[in-house]
Amino acid sequence: NAGVTQTPKFQVLKTGQSMTLQCAQDMNHEYMSWYRQDPGMGLRLIHYSVGAGITDQGEVPNGYNVSRSTTEDFPLRLLSAAPSQTSVYFCASSYGSREKLFFGSGTQLSVL
């Protein structure tokens, strides 16, 4: 049982480059979300989805896009990376927003 799988684990980008962080879950969870973790800031919600075709903004959505075409996948896109987006990104899923979240192991992103 793979749970929540995030790829890549590490990534270095140059300012202005674009990339997609992949997230997939095999638990048939309807709810998926993306968080970033920064020192002293805890985990901050970027975007979330309550089901396929439905996405909404979290606390810090600027600079990020998401889509949810299937139940299993919830990719996070950085259209034009900025140094302020250097962070550790976590994808999570659950049966609902009020159920316990299962987290992936994270993607460490550096933007130079």
Place this chain on the structure above:
Amino acid sequence: DQQVKQNSPSLSVQEGRISILNCDYTNSMFDYFLWYKKYPAEGPTFLISISSIKDKNEDGRFTVFLNKSAKHLSLHIVPSQPGDSAVYFCAASGEWGSSNTGKLIFGQGTTLQVKP
């Protein structure tokens, strides 16, 4: 503005003693609270939760207390073990129809060190 706050960045306790981690929230529409534990280089894992209709929930060595009037919750770990050393996050979810419906908002985290 931080809606969920953990004002103690770190806590150090002796093995066998009680660890008390605190969390405050500002939004009265939050009605469901969770604690997560995170080890380095891993994703957070769920620890324990509490609904606003309760003031206490217990699971083994872990107990969460909720004081709605003070908008405060705490996590007690008794007895503390070296394997409990990790970062602990509290999180809050808003009731349906509130501005935080569908969102789980986390605090900044508290690093717990349990010394042998």
